[in-house]
Amino acid sequence: MADCRTTAEQAEAGRHRCAVAIGAPAVLWLTVFFLIPLGMAAVASLLTAGGYGGIEPPVTAANYLRIAGQGTFGFAPVYPLILGRSLLLGLVTTVLCLAAGLPLAFWIARLPGMFKTIGLTLVVIPFWTNLLIRTYAWQILLSPEGWVTGVARWIGLVDPGAALYPGMFAVSLCMLCDFLPFMVLPLYVSVEKLDASLVEAAADLGANRWNVFRHAIVPQIRSGLAAGVTLVFLPATGQFVIPDLLGGGKTALLGNLIQQQFGPSMDWPFGSAIAMVTLAVVLLGLWVASLMGGKQGGAELL
């Protein structure tokens, strides 16, 4: 009896050591490159900017107050607007990707055998080109001489002489194309596993198309939806290259605001504060989304 237990305990200890050995590199990596920098940013955000990009005492909440809209000349909601605009960009991109990605994922999952692979490859192929090149390509396509504009003009969507770029349309289109794979791939994985008999059961029990989707399909692809939304919304919120190049460079977004603080403005504490607020807002958003998505989805989302 005693021997048995000893053996069992030894095995348990062995498994434990093994788990530590496997997990250690990842923990070390996250600590050095994520947790420590995050802590440093949190500390920096509470300090004051010195000359030439330094970080100096005293400890102050001034950076956060500035984000909240307290400027030198009284209340001016510049930064809340930037934050709101960025979240809106993320939201619009996510909605567009969902609207395009869901039907696409279903379509690819229904293709026979080999065509599935081809379909998925086609979704991923744009990744093989650099983001900047793709964005400049859109500039050309959407310029007054580009053929996309030509077609739009011919249909009557665009006035003669006008262009589709720069503007919100160009930004949304490019964001959609860039982020679509992040939505389609996780969705495809869960759509592929979809149990069709549940769809039939729902219809059999009197559910119309919308109710079939809501009660029999969405719960089954919830994990894919959660992953897709997270993968699109988070980077889209911080994206600034595309709005810069296709939006005409007139609007400030979170991404370029932070970049500005660590670059030309040399105000690291303020940049850190913006980063911290962004992080907090995004986590809050995900938490709310997980509450709406129910227990199952929430666990996967966070």
Place this chain on the structure above:
Amino acid sequence: MSTPAVELRAVSKRFGEVRAVSEVSLSVQKGEFFSLLGPSGCGKSTLLRMIAGLEWPDSGVVCLGSTEMHATPAHLRPVNTVFQSYALFPHMNVETNIAFGLRMKRVPRGVREDRVARAMETVRIVELAGRRPSELSGGQRQRVALARAIVNEPEVLLLDEPLGALDLQLRKQLQVELKSVQRKLGMTFIHVTHDQEEALVLSDRIGLMQAGRLVQVDSAERIYERPRSRFAARFLGACNLVDAVVRARGPGGLQVETSFGLMNAAAAPSLALGEGARCTLAIRPERVEWGLGIEGERGNQFSAVVEERSYTGPRTHIWVRSGAGRFQIALPSHAANRAALGIGEEVLWRVPPESVVILED
């Protein structure tokens, strides 16, 4: 006769090159327990799915009550299905699963709760209300699937191999319960199965399917006692098939010649077989009388040599050879033991003319 609950007229369906269902016409009466029986791939499930609206017929008419419904989508048809895989919603508990159909029909909450509670009582799963499908056994899931369907009080309940995934003991027990639920509710049940015994136990009538066609529709007794084809005779239990040639027609039936002698058969008057025509006889093993000293006025008594015997509990199966034919005989085991006949011994057997069935093919 009142309007049938379901009427199919010349319904056909193909999948690519395969004719899954061809020209099936059938009417099922209200309150009837009807089984579609056939080997796998015979089109019985496809036929059921066309009644449910989960599959569209290429041609033909599907009527539910007196309404043509072959173009109506599934969610608007007054039928519900118990699926073979049960298809319970994994993210809902038992109660919510059962309430789903009523919720879709916007039945007010109070009524809904009453009906769900009653359905759970009917199939005896009240104590499972809060569980998820993943926490249930196969038999329990089957009951939930049944409750989820009957709670909607459909005109017709469709059951697609509802007991197929369960082990034998449980299957037998649930067969009895299924039958009693149907009788209690007075609901029309159409049931698909490949298990002939299940079909015989449950059904008022059975529709036998072969390769997309409905080959015989009859009561359980008739389909077993009076099969019309070789397929029907063989599919429903063991059967001796004997090639024969018609020798004479009498008032009571036919006299036919087999490889082991002349035999009298009480033929159906509709059967148009002239002298010299070839036919096949079907004789159920348990209809064979056996033993020494049988006094047969009309003959039908033959001698045979015992080749094999196997004991299966209630019955003992004995294979004998008569002439060129090998014959299976099933006797109650106590009778077989009393006869105490060993392999190689010569015996007499007899079959009453009314137990000899002349097949149409």
